[in-house]
Amino acid sequence: MTKKLLCTLALALTAAALAHQGHDHAATFTLAGKDTAFTLAGPASVAPGYTAFAFSNTTGQPFTPVLARLKGNVSDADVKAALGKLMASQGEDMGAIEKIAEFAGGSGGVMPGGTFEFGTTLTPGRYVVFGFGASEDGKPLYDLGQYRSFNVTGTASGATAPRADVKATLQDYKVVLPATVKAGKQVWQVSNAGQETHHLMLMRIKDGKTMKDVEAFFQAPDPSQAGEPPFEDAGGLETISGGRSAFVSFDLAPGEYVVACFLPSAKEHMPHFMLGMMTGLSVQ
Numbered sequence: 001m002t003k004k005l006l007c008t009l010a011l012a013l014t015a016a017a018l019a020h021q022g023h024d025h026a027a028t029f030t031l032a033g034k035d036t037a038f039t040l041a042g043p044a045s046v047a048p049g050y051t052a053f054a055f056s057n058t059t060g061q062p063f064t065p066v067l068a069r070l071k072g073n074v075s076d077a078d079v080k081a082a083l084g085k086l087m088a089s090q091g092e093d094m095g096a097i098e099k100i101a102e103f104a105g106g107s108g109g110v111m112p113g114g115t116f117e118f119g120t121t122l123t124p125g126r127y128v129v130f131g132f133g134a135s136e137d138g139k140p141l142y143d144l145g146q147y148r149s150f151n152v153t154g155t156a157s158g159a160t161a162p163r164a165d166v167k168a169t170l171q172d173y174k175v176v177l178p179a180t181v182k183a184g185k186q187v188w189q190v191s192n193a194g195q196e197t198h199h200l201m202l203m204r205i206k207d208g209k210t211m212k213d214v215e216a217f218f219q220a221p222d223p224s225q226a227g228e229p230p231f232e233d234a235g236g237l238e239t240i241s242g243g244r245s246a247f248v249s250f251d252l253a254p255g256e257y258v259v260a261c262f263l264p265s266a267k268e269h270m271p272h273f274m275l276g277m278m279t280g281l282s283v284q
Helices: 003-012 076-088 095-100 211-219
Strands: 027-034 037-041 049-057 065-070 101-106 115-122 125-131 147-152 166-171 174-176 184-192 198-205 231-240 245-252 255-260 278-283
Touching: 037 125, 037 147, 065 115, 076 095, 076 125, 076 147, 095 101, 101 115, 101 245, 166 198, 174 278, 184 231, 198 211, 211 255, 231 245
Parallel strands: 027 049, 166 184
Antiparallel strands: 027 037, 049 115, 065 101, 065 125, 101 231, 115 245, 125 147, 166 174, 184 245, 198 231, 198 255, 255 278
């Protein structure tokens, strides 16, 4: 799959705001500003344990927040240098950032005026929230104010994770989940049981289209020949490292869906979905 087609996919998968029901917001991060001047407000510290996150976007453009826990004595300059290498590779080389951080979740795109919510368990340490992407003139968004660090310290919060209606397990290279789920509001527990970093993207196949149309779209050698995507975004959970899990809510209409991971494999040198991490899901 070409880099251009991956970019086409990214545009097609701009995530809608999701509501994580039934939890107090223990950690809220709000992006403000416009053009190339942003501020990301949030707590300076958070208690260990299960934490519900809310990423709010008050700007006029999509916000792609990612949460990561830093390994050891890592500085902000180290993080940004590693992210720079990831940006330079157009998202394909995650080696530098994975050496110094582990991913705990995030959103593929919080729309203007929207909020994305998810929950995960935090262990003590230093964490960062950053916006991934670049401005129109190519400057990384994390250098333009979409970056904030905080500490996880103190007494455990005592909060508990919600009951999961659906459990989805990400493996190297397979997505394991029920073949059929009920329509409506539901909480998914997404767990990464693999060695590589994964995410979970959910797409509803458009009426009149089939899984074969989806496969043909991704197999097109030229993005200009792929045509309009035969699917529409239904949300998802951004990057999580091996051994981690997170909880996210969906409100799913009946229909046929595709669940996939599009992150690249440094070992196999191709996107994970091409290695088997794309499966169908029926919502009834």
